[in-house]
Amino acid sequence: MAAKRLIKELDAYHSDPSPAVAILQPADDGDLLHLTAVLLGPQETAYEGGTFTLTLAVPPNYPAAPPDIRFRTPCCHPNVNFKTGEICLDLLKGSWTPAYGLISTLEAVQQLLSAGGNPDSPYNLDVARLMREGDLVGAEALVRFYTRLYAWGR
Amino acid sequence: MGPASDYEIVTEVFTNPEWTTQRTIWTLSPNISFYYDSSYIVTLSDQLYSPNDPPTGLLYVPDLKAGDPCINLTAPYLPTHVTRLANLPPTSDLPTYLIAIAPWTTTECNTHYLDAIPLENVKGFLVFQGGGVFQPPTADDNVWNLGNTSADEWKSQYTFPVFAISPEQAENILNVSAQYSGNLTDVPNGHLLTESGFDSRDYARLSLTINPSKSHPLPSLWIFVLVVLGILLAIIFLTSVFLHLLQARRRNSLRRRVANGEVDLEALGIKRLTVPQDILDEMPLYTYGSGEPAKQESTTAITTVVEESVVPNKLDSPPSSPPTSPSVSPAPARRARRAKPHVPTTLQQPTCAICLDDFVAAHGGTQGTIVRELPCQHIFHPECVDNFLRESSSLCPMCKKTALPTGYCPRNITNAMVRRERMVRRIRPRAEASGEEGGDGADGGRRRPTNALARLSTWRSSNRLPSSTQGADPVELTERPPAATLTTAQPTDGISTPPPVQPPSNSRRREWARRRAEAMLGRNQAPADPEAEEERATPGWRKALRSLFP
Ligand SMILES: [Zn+2]
Ligand SMILES: [Zn+2]
Numbered sequence: 267m268a269a270k271r272l273i274k275e276l277d278a279y280h281s282d283p284s285p286a287v288a289i290l291q292p293a294d295d296g297d298l299l300h301l302t303a304v305l306l307g308p309q310e311t312a313y314e315g316g317t318f319t320l321t322l323a324v325p326p327n328y329p330a331a332p333p334d335i336r337f338r339t340p341c342c343h344p345n346v347n348f349k350t351g352e353i354c355l356d357l358l359k360g361s362w363t364p365a366y367g368l369i370s371t372l373e374a375v376q377q378l379l380s381a382g383g384n385p386d387s388p389y390n391l392d393v394a395r396l397m398r399e400g401d402l403v404g405a406e407a408l409v410r411f412y413t414r415l416y417a418w419g420r
Numbered sequence: 421m422g423p424a425s426d427y428e429i430v431t432e433v434f435t436n437p438e439w440t441t442q443r444t445i446w447t448l449s450p451n452i453s454f455y456y457d458s459s460y461i462v463t464l465s466d467q468l469y470s471p472n473d474p475p476t477g478l479l480y481v482p483d484l485k486a487g488d489p490c491i492n493l494t495a496p497y498l499p500t501h502v503t504r505l506a507n508l509p510p511t512s513d514l515p516t517y518l519i520a521i522a523p524w525t526t527t528e529c530n531t532h533y534l535d536a537i538p539l540e541n542v543k544g545f546l547v548f549q550g551g552g553v554f555q556p557p558t559a560d561d562n563v564w565n566l567g568n569t570s571a572d573e574w575k576s577q578y579t580f581p582v583f584a585i586s587p588e589q590a591e592n593i594l595n596v597s598a599q600y601s602g603n604l605t606d607v608p609n610g611h612l613l614t615e616s617g618f619d620s621r622d623y624a625r626l627s628l629t630i631n632p633s634k635s636h637p638l639p640s641l642w643i644f645v646l647v648v649l650g651i652l653l654a655i656i657f658l659t660s661v662f663l664h665l666l667q668a669r670r671r672n673s674l675r676r677r678v679a680n681g682e683v684d685l686e687a688l689g690i691k692r693l694t695v696p697q698d699i700l701d702e703m704p705l706y707t708y709g710s711g712e713p714a715k716q717e718s719t720t721a722i723t724t725v726v727e728e729s730v731v732p733n734k735l736d737s738p739p740s741s742p743p744t745s746p747s748v749s750p751a752p753a754r755r756a757r758r759a760k761p762h763v764p765t766t767l768q769q770p771t772c773a774i775c776l777d778d779f780v781a782a783h784g785g786t787q788g789t790i791v792r793e794l795p796c797q798h799i800f801h802p803e804c805v806d807n808f809l810r811e812s813s814s815l816c817p818m819c820k821k822t823a824l825p826t827g828y829c830p831r832n833i834t835n836a837m838v839r840r841e842r843m844v845r846r847i848r849p850r851a852e853a854s855g856e857e858g859g860d861g862a863d864g865g866r867r868r869p870t871n872a873l874a875r876l877s878t879w880r881s882s883n884r885l886p887s888s889t890q891g892a893d894p895v896e897l898t899e900r901p902p903a904a905t906l907t908t909a910q911p912t913d914g915i916s917t918p919p920p921v922q923p924p925s926n927s928r929r930r931e932w933a934r935r936r937a938e939a940m941l942g943r944n945q946a947p948a949d950p951e952a953e954e955e956r957a958t959p960g961w962r963k964a965l966r967s968l969f970p
Pocket of ligand 2: 794816818819
């Protein structure tokens with residue numbers, strides 16, 4: 267079930283790529299349940315120009331359960347754990363429904379980047395604190411710095 | 421210091437059983453007789469010792485067997501006329517018990533003295549270190565060992581309590597005891613005693629009492645502590661009972677509100693529900709396109725929706741796939757009866773959102789796909805959606821409306837559900853208020869569309885982007901042949917209130933995608949199953965506390 271649906275999703279992606287996702291492919295041949303994706307930093311944001319590698323672990327009961335998506339490229343965002351790459355997005359948890367797919371979820375992750383995130387449920391305390399204190403310039407500079415440091419030219 | 425705190429010696433006069441059967445004991449006044457008390461006492465053995473019945477009796481020195489070398493050996497510590505059994509009436513006629521006293525010298529003599537003490541009548545044995553210092557050594561001192569046998573051993577062997585007193589005080593006492601061993605007339609102040617009316621044949625002897633430790637405000641302190649503990653326990657118990665009753669009321673109230681359809685447990689993130697098989701069985705199952713009931717549906721469910729037939733037509737039957745598109749909306753009769761006249765009775769998505777396979781309408785010889793229609797009118801393969809609803813969630817994958825009938829209430833309303841529901845009710849008004857504040861669009865990223873999912877489902881069911889226009893709708897899960905979808909249908913989803921967002925051009929496409937992705941953001945950190953999540957996250961002590969104070 268999961269594999270069949272993943273093949274369909276990958277086919278759909280290849281024939282009709284998403285502007286947000288540069289690459290989406292199985293991490294290694296023969297294992298469809300582990301995928302690698304490259305997400306483009308949304309334009310006109312501090313993430314612009316960054317390319318972020320993510321890993322997607324798809325549970326066997328997919329799409330009944332959401333994939334586990336993590337940043338491999340360090341990403342500075344209040345709702346992304348800088349070290350582990352965990353993403354705090356309710357779509358990846360309780361709000362998941364089988365009608366979402368990998369691509370739409372990745373796009374939601376990109377949207378999470380451009381939306382700036384919610385500093386009230388932070389995974390990244392530094393940037394969340396800056397945002398809560400209203401230092402948006404500071405937060406943006408921090409994000410831009412880390413994006414340049416880790417996500418450029420990869 | 422052991423259970424004995426001090427000892428007290430008085431002089432007693434008691435009648436001589438030889439001349440009278442009347443047994444009377446008088447305790448003499450310290451003015452005219454010997455009185456002594458001392459706290460220099462160490463408990464060596466508390467065999468049969470009871471603080472409630474402190475050992476008391478006439479003081480005497482036990483007699484060793486004739487010819488025992490210990491007689492000579494201990495003689496220096498014992499005055500010649502010290503009170504012995506011979507100076508007392510026969511034990512059967514004694515009006516009171518006895519307390520023995522002897523020096524503690526060699527192992528052999530100590531054993532002989534211990535053996536010489538009759539078990540009946542003697543209430544205790546006082547020893548003093550022969551030639552020792554003023555204060556008796558403590559009970560664990562090696563002095564009190566008996567040869568090779570350990571202290572504990574000999575103590576358990578002799579079933580009377582043994583105490584050690586100060587050697588110096590013992591010497592004094594024994595000297596006085598020697599004065600109080602003869603006739604009444606011979607004891608100190610003997611003539612006064614006879615003059616005051618005592619018979620000269622009566623006995624005047626020393627009597628010793630070992631007092632238990634008086635440091636017994638402790639029991640009353642314990643009682644106080646116990647009373648306080650008892651009161652606390654009672655308060656805890658009553659509070660617990662009260663809270664349990666309160667919680668039971670809240671559970672009932674929540675059950676009532678769920679049954680009335682006021683509270684949607686799953687939509688509020690209170691409890692992840694699943695759909696039982698019998699409710700699943702009641703959802704219509706029919707052939708895609710024709711609406712032919714797949715099973716026991718007796719009514720031929722073909723309701724003509726003439727005015728609206730155009731819309732589903734465009735939606736569900738792309739020209740490339742089966743050319744004969746059904747011009748009637750398949751709608752099982754019971755659904756049609758419920759539906760309002762202007763709402764299309766079915767949505768007729770072309771694709772199963774779970775497996776992404778297209779539905780095939782029946783035509784010619786091929787059989788159409790059997791589909792399951794949920795109450796929200798979204799359709800899926802039964803093999804896809806049944807499993808999902810039975811095991812994962814009761815919410816429609818497309819629109820997140822519950823597939824459970826209104827008023828369906830899970831058998832168990834738990835306290836955790838009550839707690840979450842109350843929390844949701846508390847948070848809701850706050851969240852709505854803050855949502856209005858920041859509603860000017862400047863902080864667009866943090867605004868969460870309330871009807872996001874409904875909107876999403878609208879897009880999905882209505883927006884068909886030609887793949888020729890750069891990039892298709894990324895959420896669009898099916899690929900449509902270009903020609904089929906140039907006309908974008910009006911939203912036929914009776915549920916979604918906001919107008920569909922239609923991506924008209926490339927320039928606005930990104931904005932449109934942004935808004936749609938934003939719609940998917942929703943609240944952060946919603947657990948997969950709130951209850952299971954809470955169960956996992958709650959530490960054990962908290963659970964225990966909650967079972968006491970729900
Ligand atoms: Zn399916
Ligand atoms: Zn639905």
